[in-house]
Amino acid sequence: MASLTTTGRNQRRLFNLLQPEAASRQALSSQETSAHQSVKMQTRNLFLAASQLAIGLAAPASMPGFPAHRLSTRETHFNASLPNITIFATGGTIAGSASSNAQTTGYQAGALGVDILIDAVPELWNVSNVKGVQVANVDSGSITPEILLNLTRLVQEALDDPYCQGAVVTHGTDTTEESAFFLDLTVKSEKPVVVVGAMRPATAISADGPINLLEAVTLAGNPDAKGRGTMIVLNDRIGSAFYTTKTHSNSLDTFKAVEQGYLGFFLDIKPIFYYPAVLPYGRVYFNVSEATELPEVDILFGHQALQPALATAAVEAGAKGLVLAGMGAGGWTTPGRDTLKKLAEEHDTQIVVSSRTMGGFVEDDDALNTYGGWNLNPQKSRIMLQLALYAGYTSEQLETLFKFAYY
Incomplete structure (x- = not known):
């Protein structure tokens, strides 16, 4: 005391x-x-x-x-x-x-x-x-x-x-x-x-x-x-x-x-x-000892009547990647899906879809060329994508990065 x-x-x-x-x-x-x-x-x-x-x-x-x-x-x-x-x-x-x-x-x-x-x-x-x-x-x-x-x-x-x-x-x-x-x-x-x-x-x-x-x-x-x-x-x-x-x-x-x-x-x-020492599945290491900056990655929050132009504006402003805080299990509006597919195909924008909910999993969407954030929330998906883009990950490597622990 x-x-x-x-x-x-x-x-x-x-x-x-x-x-x-x-x-x-x-x-x-x-x-x-x-x-x-x-x-x-x-x-x-x-x-x-x-x-x-x-x-x-x-x-x-x-x-x-x-x-x-x-x-x-x-x-x-x-x-x-x-x-x-x-x-x-x-x-x-x-x-x-x-x-x-x-x-x-x-x-x-x-x-x-x-x-x-x-x-x-x-x-x-x-x-x-x-x-x-x-x-x-x-x-x-x-x-x-x-x-x-x-x-x-x-x-x-x-x-x-x-x-x-x-x-x-x-x-x-x-x-x-x-x-x-x-x-x-x-x-x-x-x-x-x-x-x-x-x-x-x-x-x-x-x-x-x-x-x-x-x-x-x-x-x-x-x-x-x-x-x-x-x-x-x-x-x-x-x-x-x-x-x-x-x-x-x-x-x-x-x-x-x-x-x-x-x-x-x-x-x-x-x-x-509660448990002996153990690390989470999916935890990886990125060497940033020589990095002076990181690629720009923005988060878009999903909601009813979302304007897809926001995604285009983010890419035009310099974003190399996007994280979508989707509805439910990563849902997006129909006009928004068309925009995402165009950005992925024409601008080589790397897009990760997470969820605005507090839990659950979001899978890949091959039709849109987007990666599922799995059980990472949007803000952590952004950090993961940002570091992966800095490390030069290919599309195949990004897909593996976000889901390898669960398959």
């Missing part, structure tokens, strides 16, 4: 430092409010700078493709008996800040650096030697292929180090499943990779980020977590990146694998698995 109380005090101190006094805020005029916000940002910057000096941070190294956050790396305590875990921070709600501790919407995602996240959970040092790396600090909707390529290279480099036992990636939950799936297909290691986020910002009452981060780091350092691929951790749940998806916009218990189930759960911070 003492350690948890300490964490609570740390969070309250952090909140008080970052937020203006309520009474002062109400008394300010519109002109004064602008000035106050400027002072607030200056105070926050001084606080961050003081934190850097206090713990002896090195100057951040520049990351290719985007500016490095001023809190780039951090490594302090060391205990030879504990596993060495690297935390790669990308922003999101887990690093979010709001104007009120009761505010859980409309906050600024990616407001806090990786060192602040680590300092808010001193219990991390009881389970691991932590090194923090700030890869980006954005909301997850702003994650780009360039950020993903840089992230996967950094994670691979860390795991190739024999002294590193695992990697944790902090990430916004809106697109966690996409980045986690990307890492699952592009990182080659038996060591654990764990993607973690939060549904409440760091400044909220009962923020879930600290406990999620502690569980993720504990999992990454657990020998039983090896050989399971990339995992997603939130709300005491352990899910496979291959199957786990976000199912609720607000609930803490949002990440689920509806048909496949969880890999395990946490009890007193300890991970408990």
Whole structure:
């Protein structure tokens, strides 16, 4: 209880430092409010700078493709008996800040650096030697292929180090499943990779980020977590990146694998698995170590009276592939089917048909020259197709890629 109380005090101190006094805020005029916000940002910057000096941070190294956050790396305590875990921070709600501790919407995602996240959970040092790396600090909707390529290279480099036992990636939950799936297909290691986020910002009452981060780091350092691929951790749940998806916009218990189930759960911070280590059918590896960009792949959502011109417009705008979130088992409108066949035949557009439902399978449609996404949802089908196009897969290879595990 003492350690948890300490964490609570740390969070309250952090909140008080970052937020203006309520009474002062109400008394300010519109002109004064602008000035106050400027002072607030200056105070926050001084606080961050003081934190850097206090713990002896090195100057951040520049990351290719985007500016490095001023809190780039951090490594302090060391205990030879504990596993060495690297935390790669990308922003999101887990690093979010709001104007009120009761505010859980409309906050600024990616407001806090990786060192602040680590300092808010001193219990991390009881389970691991932590090194923090700030890869980006954005909301997850702003994650780009360039950020993903840089992230996967950094994670691979860390795991190739024999002294590193695992990697944790902090990430916004809106697109966690996409980045986690990307890492699952592009990182080659038996060591654990764990993607973690939060549904409440760091400044909220009962923020879930600290406990999620502690569980993720504990999992990454657990020998039983090896050989399971990339995992997603939130709300005491352990899910496979291959199957786990976000199912609720607000609930803490949002990440689920509806048909496949969880890999395990946490009890007193300890991970408990339901099964021995095993990888999903259909999981493949793509080497993107030399990639600087990825082919454009767009998703079209199926619905009644869908305008097929949207598919044509996407291809004309540069899309090399399309993923269709079809109705039911991949159904599409009759005019839309004619357009898809034309795009596949005349533009060599590679088209994968998935489903807008939460489960089930979608098969190939030879009449349209489209590939079934099988049990991958549209967003994960997009990642798979994007990587396959980068790797130069032929039509025959694409067909095998999406269904070889089921026949």
